Amino acid sequence: MDQIEKVKESGYQLPGEIIPDPGAKIVLGGGHDYASVTERIAGVVYLPMKNSPKKWLVGAFFAFCFVNLLMLAIYVLFTRGTGIWGINIPIGWGFAIINFVWWIGIGHAGTLISAILFLLKQDWRTSINRFSEAMTLFAVACAGMFPILHLGRPWLFYWLLPYPNSMWLWPQPRSPLEWDVFAVSTYGTVSLVFWYVGLLPDLASLRDTAPSLLQRRIYGVMSLGWRGSAIHWHRYQKAYLLLAGLSTPLVLSVHTIVSFDFAISVLPGWHTTIFPPYFVAGAVYSGFAMVLTLIIPLRAWYNMRDLITLRTIEAACKLMLGVGLIVAYGYASEAFFAWYSGDKYEQFMYWNRMTGPYGFTYWLLILCNILIPQLLWSQKVRHSLALVWGISIVINIGMWLERFEIVVTSLHRDFLPSSWGMYIPSKWDWATYAGTLGFFMLLIFLFVRFLPSISIFEVREQVHRDLHEKPVEEHA
């Protein structure tokens, strides 16, 4: 009786001993065949609840508590209105837009990993692409919530869509806010399609190997009767390639359009041409940080060090360092052009950003996004999981501060000193933000529990490559 039959008969158990990481040169640990990768990845889904790692249970419970906090915050918001937040005039955007931009940025690394690295044939993406696509979807779900909650009358959100209504009113198609509606909804839909297409063959594997009849039925329906025909695979690969090709310009366009929300206005600090590339780089930066924050604990909990190896983590670190430098260039360019423009409002805005009442956020941001990540130049740091994890958290915080700084410091002191103001987030601002973090984490927890969090068929292709190709020596 082989492993797959055993799983079917008596369920799956996590390997008892810690499986070591094969190091920074190998994508997939040794000794795997097509069946063993199926067993290890699909097995996580079959774990009985009592055998789930305790950390999973505790984490999911805390995330669930925060989801309840989110519900409460939304209930209070719906009954009392946006006045419960710290927003005012002149700072009308506040946390809602900061968090919207932050969350959607996090999603972008998922698409980068699954689409752009696929087109570039980077084999190390195989172990994290499914997971990061899921992260994209959940981050977009959190992002999409904020502009709607910020509407004032959120129940009329459908007025944003062009549909024939009894008032014969149509949205303004020249406004970046309307572009945003299309960009974010397209991004969410295409990410879902890409994710589901990737899942399809793995759902068929689950249908064929699950220990319980109920699981086989559920995954069977979800797999749409996929049977792995060669002709189906041929069309499938073409469709997947095209989806990757379509997602690539899409992901660039989405954060470009998000940056237009700012750049198309005339406000000092927003009205700059560097915004689109600088926003896209920042998005990818924060997204990679979030991927690392999540996969480092995940691979330890589920004993998957041989499936998600140091090769992947190190490559992600290098990419993060690279886009981080683009972000640093963005900051430098913003500062330079504020000075070089000769425009006194621009100059004052930047001076105020550095030395005004919110100056500490600026210097914290420089520390988190530019200075600390430079540690990643050292291979020792990149090979220390604790340090990489810590740096990824620091970058997440730094990127949030960047959005805080862009939204708040530009709005709070613009042209007329008589209309200056201050923004202090209220407890409901924090509750909503923490609530979406919980919502995101809960979705991630459920995802790793109920769906294969690594693409099984792509790992099988990796097994096949490892069997037939000599490993390419490369520079560390």
Place this chain on the structure above:
Amino acid sequence: MSHAVSSKRYEGLHGAMAEFDTPEDLIEACEKAYSEGYRKMDAYAPMPVEGLAEAIGYKKNKVALCVLIGGCTGVCFGLGLLEWISMVAYPHNVGGRPLNSWPAFIPITFECMILFSALTALVSMLAMNGLPRPYHAVFNVPAFERASVDRFFLCIESQDPKFEPDSTVSFLQTLGGREVNFVPE
């Protein structure tokens, strides 16, 4: 899947199926079957195998064409919608700016193009593959459960004019696979 008249010859029999351990064995078997003159057959693998579809004589992949058509439809829909809103349905004079301010319509047009193309990629791939399809005869072979795990299958269908139960099975047995099964309908 249409049931040609020839399939009536073997009522209740979908075909004969051989099982292999590696993708290389499967490709070799497919090439042999093709050169033997078999045309109505399908190969099954737990992952995409390069050259497998070509080995059983598959040539035309129309997914890309469908996606192109979908993308063009998206462009027409997006631009048409915005032009119609701003010039016909709700013409709105903002500071004397032109109603047909098409550069401002590009972002939404672009998003519509991507949306339509991506949905077409999904739908056309599934439709041409005949999915969703809960039942298929190949699932009747118990060993076929491993087609989504670690085994590779070649099924010569009874609709093939050259199909004869005995001769086809003995041909499949010469290919060096694990075992050969009939596939009941």
